[in-house]
Amino acid sequence: xxxxxxxxxxxxxxxxxxxxxxxxxxxxxxxxxxxxxxxxxxxxxxxxxxxxxxxxxxxxxxxxxxxxxxxxxxxxxxxxxxxxxxxxxxxxxxxxxxxxxxxxxxxxxxxxxxxxxxxxxxxxxxxxxxxxxxxxxxxxxxxxxxxxxxxxxxxxxxxxxxxxxxxxxxxxxxxxxxxxxxxxxxxxxxxxxxxxxxxxxxxxxxxxxxxxxxxxxxxxxxxxxxxxxxxxxxxxxxxxxxxxxxxxxxxxxxxxxxxxxxxxxxxxxxxxxxxxxxxxxxxxxxxxxxxxxxxxxxxxxxxxxxxxxxxxxxxxxxxxxxxxxxxxxxxxxxxxxxxxxxxxx
Amino acid sequence: xxxxxxxxxxxxxxxxxxxxxxxxxxxxxxxxxxxxxxxxxxxxxxxxxxxxxxxxxxxxxxxxxxxxxxxxxxxxxxxxxxxxxxxxx
Numbered sequence: 001x002x003x004x005x006x007x008x009x010x011x012x013x014x015x016x017x018x019x020x021x022x023x024x025x026x027x028x029x030x031x032x033x034x035x036x037x038x039x040x041x042x043x044x045x046x047x048x049x050x051x052x053x054x055x056x057x058x059x060x061x062x063x064x065x066x067x068x069x070x071x072x073x074x075x076x077x078x079x080x081x082x083x084x085x086x087x088x089x090x091x092x093x094x095x096x097x098x099x100x101x102x103x104x105x106x107x108x109x110x111x112x113x114x115x116x117x118x119x120x121x122x123x124x125x126x127x128x129x130x131x132x133x134x135x136x137x138x139x140x141x142x143x144x145x146x147x148x149x150x151x152x153x154x155x156x157x158x159x160x161x162x163x164x165x166x167x168x169x170x171x172x173x174x175x176x177x178x179x180x181x182x183x184x185x186x187x188x189x190x191x192x193x194x195x196x197x198x199x200x201x202x203x204x205x206x207x208x209x210x211x212x213x214x215x216x217x218x219x220x221x222x223x224x225x226x227x228x229x230x231x232x233x234x235x236x237x238x239x240x241x242x243x244x245x246x247x248x249x250x251x252x253x254x255x256x257x258x259x260x261x262x263x264x265x266x267x268x269x270x271x272x273x274x275x276x277x278x279x280x281x282x283x284x285x286x287x288x289x290x291x292x293x294x295x296x297x298x299x300x301x302x303x304x305x306x307x308x309x310x311x312x313x314x315x316x317x318x319x320x321x322x323x324x325x326x327x328x329x330x331x332x333x334x335x336x337x338x339x340x341x342x343x344x345x
Numbered sequence: 346x347x348x349x350x351x352x353x354x355x356x357x358x359x360x361x362x363x364x365x366x367x368x369x370x371x372x373x374x375x376x377x378x379x380x381x382x383x384x385x386x387x388x389x390x391x392x393x394x395x396x397x398x399x400x401x402x403x404x405x406x407x408x409x410x411x412x413x414x415x416x417x418x419x420x421x422x423x424x425x426x427x428x429x430x431x432x433x434x
Contacts, residue, residue: 039387159386220386221406224393229403264394 061168
């Protein structure tokens with residue numbers, strides 16, 4: 001397990017953005033059959049899913065989340081030292097989508113922009129990376145995470161189509177010497193890389209013979225085995241690394257993978273249900289962005305004192321990570337639906 | 346890894362009935378997965394979770410795919426030391 005600690009990183013605010021169009025899974029019974037839909041809704045816990053319209057991308061969702069957050073914080077564009085975009089739904093193979101957001105936000109040439117190709121585990125990885133950059137000298141960083149899994153699932157595969165949704169996010173991080181220390185634990189098991197994969201369309205198989213290979217293949221059983229084994233381990237290890245007990249954590253912010261799996265993990269770890277928020281019923285599984293989305297949906301916008309969070313992401317890679325960090329009462333938690341009308345530079 | 350907990354055959358059938366949403370009266374050793382509508386990917390997750398929670402036993406996706414009938418599930422548990430008084434006909 002790779003452990004890092006980042007003193008002096010303040011979580012200054014989180015903003016999330018979801019598509020305005022919402023699909024009701026119960027309305028999909030005609031296509032997939034009433035029994036199948038009922039099983040997915042009752043097991044995965046997904047009733048409604050925000051879904052992007054054609055032509056709208058994760059980059060667009062992240063842009064609107066970022067624009068609102070910068071406005072709320074009154075952070076001038078030239079005060080950002082870096083933007084880090086975690087996504088597996090880029091607009092193009094190249095350039096990096098973060099460069100487009102850099103343009104749209106009117107950021108300075110002195111601001112670094114990079115994409116990180118991770119999915120469900122991406123939020124703790126992004127926090128760890130941004131924390132290290134702050135420790136190395138950056139002052140302000142925007143961590144963006146967004147994905148549009150609904151655009152790469154196979155319409156014929158009800159197990160994934162009825163599960164996934166789309167979302168974008170922006171998290172403002174700044175250097176503040178007296179900010180409480182954050183702790184990160186990061187892991188990978190590359191032997192499971194085929195467990196969640198789009199096998200075609202990349203440079204290994206540029207033009208796949210089978211068009212289905214341009215869409216997501218998921219080995220649900222293998223992912224389940226991985227999750228129930230690895231997530232409890234990393235929760236325990238990150239708490240130990242931070243020198244904290246479970247009771248010191250106000251919210252365990254899980255990647256919203258599947259209600260059945262999340263409840264199983266929470267029970268296995270002995271976590272009280274009220275400290276493990278679930279938002280799958282209204283938002284589905286939007287990939288790793290579900291971590292910041294759960295934050296804006298479940299942690300009160302008006303708060304007294306600091307809260308301590310444990311954020312955990314797990315999935316495609318196979319990759320998993322956890323971050324223990326503090327959220328002060330001044331940091332805004334914002335949420336909006338995508339308008340497509342925000343002015344771009 | 347072997348289970349530290351043991352169950353009887355009837356308890357296993359109850360677990361299968363719950364995981365596959367099938368009346369327990371319909372489940373016998375010789376019943377195949379084609380006879381059980383709920384023996385699918387979601388039934389697999391439910392069974393894996395039940396084994397993990399009640400027996401501390403990992404049932405892998407590959408092992409589940411190999412199972413063709415109820416008797417295969419019982420044999421699996423017997424091999425892992427989790428099944429007592431298995432009554433082979």
